Amino acid sequence: MAVPATALAAGMLWFFRDPEREIGSGRVISPADGVVQSIMPWKDGRTRVAIFMSPLNVHVNRAPLAGTVTSVEHIPGGFVPAFNKESENNERVVWHFDTELGDIEMIQIAGAVARRIVPYIPRGTKVEQGDRIGLIRFGSRVDLYLPEGVEVAVEVGQKTVAGVTRIDRD
Structure with a gap:
């Protein structure tokens, strides 16, 4: 009984790890560990970069640019796998940042296993590029x-x- 409990505890500690990072350079850096799932032009001229996070990735998300958080909105929804097209209706947290590039939108989407998104900071917070802003539990x-x-x-x-x-x- 102790072996499975120890393995489960070790797995949870490993999953919720939050390593220190030397912040990269560039105007926009990745908010998530994962794999680029798609790059799509959007109707309003923006480009959506979707990053899939497997259960093996670090799930702490970071600010892609320096700026001010202008909104953090939780939207209830379903829990289909995050790599699935139907995940567009999943539970999510929509972030808006006022940055040197203007309004930047970032959406954290819960997956089939991830059923909780935990924002770390509220609206009005000033962030530096690479600051920790929230966590999505498990795949997302x-x-x-x-x-x-x-x-x-x-x-x-x-x-x-x-x-x-x-x-x-550039």
Whole structure:
């Protein structure tokens, strides 16, 4: 009985790890550890970069740019796998940051196993690029919407490291 309990405890500690990071350079850095699932032009001219986070990734999310959090909105929803198209209706937290590039939207999306998103900071908080802003428990996805004119430097299938991997190109 002690062996399974110890293994479960060790697994939980490993899953909820939060390593220190040397923050990368660039105007926009990755808010999440994971793999770029898709890069899509949006109807309003923005580009959505979707990063899928497996249960093996670090699930602490970071600010992609320095700025002020202008809103943090929890939206209830379902819990289908975050890599699935139907995940567009999953539970989520929508963040807006007032940055040097204007309004940046980031969405934390809960997956089939992840049933809780934990924002660390409230609206009105000033953040530095790479600051910890929240946690999604277990597998999930983070969508980042880049303003029109910002060229994407990552590719579908590329691994990202929160606070380190540069998302934009000069």
